[in-house]
Amino acid sequence: MARDLETALLRSFVTVVREGSISRAATALGHTQPALSQQVRKLESAVGRPLLHRSPSGVTLTRAGEELLPYAQRILSLSAQALTEAGRALTGRCGVGLLEDLAASQLPQALADLARLHPGARLEVLSCSNAAMREAYDEGRVQLVLDEVPDLPGPPRWTVRRPLAWAIGQGVDVAADPLPVVLFSGACSWRTSVLESLESADRRWRVAFESNSLVGVLAAVRAGLGVAALLPTNLEPAMTCHDTDALPSLPDxxxxxxxxxxxEGDPLIDAVETALRRMN
Amino acid sequence: MARDLETALLRSFVTVVREGSISRAATALGHTQPALSQQVRKLESAVGRPLLHRSPSGVTLTRAGEELLPYAQRILSLSAQALTEAGRALTGRCGVGLLEDLAASQLPQALADLARLHPGARLEVLSCSNAAMREAYDEGRVQLVLDEVPDLPGPPRWTVRRPLAWAIGQGVDVAADPLPVVLFSGACSWRTSVLESLESADRRWRVAFESNSLVGVLAAVRAGLGVAALLPTNLEPAMTCHDTDALPSLPDxxxxxxxxxxxEGDPLIDAVETALRRMN
DNA sequence: CCTGGCCATAACTATTCATTATGTCAGCTC
DNA sequence: GAGCTGACATAATGAATAGTTATGGCCAGG
Incomplete structure (x- = not known):
């Protein structure tokens, strides 16, 4: 049993998890599928437990895999920080506006790491409605906003596509004819695209619950009120969608x-921006 | 430039720093000296800056090396945690008593990492006099005590040897005949062994300053009041001892x-114990 | 002036890692 | 239900990598 976990293997692992499949992760990393297969196997033998359930339609995390994932993400984030901002004693203040769905993910963790290693830097994370976000941006209270492209308060410097996944509450019948859907009430701009994908699949639906906060949506799904479209990071294990479901596939x-x-040119804000960017 | 820092290279790096020499690190890791030389070089090329000043008497950290070190230590600590306690959602409470010299090192950082990854666990770190420590131990307020062996409130489960180093203030003449020495005032049990090593080298000395806290000792040394014997982790860069000094070598x-x-048997306390042990 | 400790370099070797090629399995289509 | 498709596993080959031995330079101490 190896003494340390190799970062290369951890990188492969998180990529496999993010892509949901070994083959896709391989192309994402510029390698072949057997190479990734081998790396995952090696990581599993280092940990001593299987990390993935393999199936002919992709892979899902085992219990051990779920446990390892946050460690892997933090190790990679620290490693990347060490490579870029290594200790340059950043100071100043940086306000970051996040889409609420992102504020719940491991992203704030990475920002906290950054803040801890730069005691002179002050990071403030804000998550609010689009209107309030734009105001904060215009007033200079936040310098960086990570959000859906149409809702950004300024031109995007870079973009990234993320998949959506169905979150399915316990006891919800995914075949129910008017499908019970849990929605964000505000101007969530993927609200329309989700409903469109239902309609283009000829599924009838009804709004079972609306909430203007992620915790509200999650609670509703957990309580079995219906299904919701969320970023995979925010799914709780019990809500995992079984790919072969009767639900239509979701847009990115x-x-x-x-x-x-x-x-422009502020070194602290440069550092925070690259930290955000690294989160893929 | 590599995307991630390999943990194997980081392990080599921190070992080299701890041992103060590439050759010693090589034997400590069970490899040869050229292998370690190569690894350090590779890490330097990954970071893009030299990490060590090489000299015929060993190596010392460059600025970049000092900046990388804390990242490396945290990454290794997280990796080791991932291998052992991976996510087992530890809960409960654990009190840890630390020698003050250790409470200032990277050790509390590792404990903080552990606490953060186990939100249900409550860690309390205590650093006080030997008498108060024994009382806290007897009353069950601390379950683990890491201290010098003669001062432990119970039998040692394991031990580790650490070197001492001379901390030399700016402008202090290390050849001064009654050597000005800064001491811990309490019952610091290496106080006597340090003074013995001076006497067996026929050096006369005088107490220039006494303090019962590490910060006090450090401040005195920083102010140029004299020299002190400390753990290398607690030396500030400006106090680095130039090995070839006229000062006698110190005991471990x-x-x-x-x-x-x-x-016994409490999983949280098991985890904290191994975390402490890993810090070498 | 020689000796010993330490690091760098070079040449060689062994291992490791990624690739190509092939096999197996499950689900889907017709 | 036969055949197709997409996904992962396995095996064998070849190239890149990392470790070892051997050697040289440098500085300090005797």
């Missing part, structure tokens, strides 16, 4: 980052 | 861990 969302022009 | 200290018998 396109996230982007806007940066306030006046913050 | 022997640290050990005592664990309260009633805590």
């Amino acid at each position: 969302v396109e996230l982007g980052l806007a940066r306030h022009p006046r913050s | 200290v022997e640290l050990g861990l005592a664990r309260h018998p009633r805590s």
Whole structure:
């Protein structure tokens, strides 16, 4: 049993998890499928437990895999930080606006790591409605906003596509004819695209619950009120969607980052921006 | 430039730093000197800056090396945690008593990492006089004590030797005939062994300053009041001892861990114990 | 001036890793 | 239900990698 976990293997692992399949992760990393298969196997033998359930339609995490994932993400994030900002004692203040779905993921963790290693830097994370976000951006209270591209308060400096997944509550019948759907009430811009994908699959639906917060949506799904379309990071294990479901496939969302022009050249904000970008 | 820092290289790096020499690190890791030389070089090329000043008497950290070190230590600590406690959702409470010199090192950082990954666990770190420590141990407020072996409140479960180093303030003449020495005032049990090593080298000395806290000792040394014997982790860069100094070589200290018998079998305390042990 | 400790370099070797090629399995289509 | 498709596993080959031995330079101490 190896003494340390190799970062290369951890990188492969998180990529496999993110892509949901060994083959896709292989192409994403510029390698072949057997190479990734081998790496995952090696990581499993280092940990001593299987990390993935293999199936002919892809892979899902085992219990051990779920346990390892947050460690792997933090190790990679620290390693990337060490490579870029290594200790340059950043100071100043940086406000970050996040889509609420992202504020619940491991992203704030990475920002906290960054703040801890730069005691002179002050990071503030904000998550609110699009209107309030734009105001904060215009007033210079947040310099960086990571959100859906159409909702950004400025032109995107870069973008990234993320898949959506169905979150299915306990006891919900996914075949129910008017499908009970749990929605964000605000101007969530993937709301329409989700409903469109239902209609183009000829599924009738009804709004079972609306909430303007992620915790509200999650609670509703957990309580079995219906299904919701969420980023895979925010799914609780019990809500995992079984790929072969009767639900239509969901569109990707396109996230982007806007940066306030006046913050150009600030080293702290550079560092935070690359930290956000690294989160894929 | 590699995307991630390989843990194997980081392991080599921290070992080299700890041992103060590439050759010694090589034997410590069970490899040869050229292999370690190569690894350090590879890490340097990954970071893009030299990490070590090489000299015929060993190596010292460059600025970049000092910046990388804490990242490397945290990454290795997380990796080791992932291998052992991976996510087993530990809960409960654990009190840890630390020698003050250790409470200032990267050790509390590792404990904080552990606490953060186990939100249900409550860790309390205590650093106080030997008498108060024994009382806390007897009353069950601390289950683990890491201290010098003679001062432990119970039998050591394991021990580890650490070197001492001279901390030399700016402008202090190390050849001064009554050597000005800064000491811990309490019952610091390496106090006597340090003074013995001076006497056996026929050096006369005088107490220039006494303090019962590490910060006090450090401040005194920083102010140029004299020299002190400390763990290398606690030396500030400006105090680095130039090995070839006129000061006698210092004995090692022997640290050990005592664990309260009633805590036997508690998984959280097991985890904290191995975390402490990993810190070498 | 020689010796010993330490690091760098070079040449060689062994291992490791990724690739190509092939096999197996499950689900889907017709 | 036969055949197709997509996904992962396995095996064998070849290239890149990392470790070892051997050697040289440098500085300090005797």
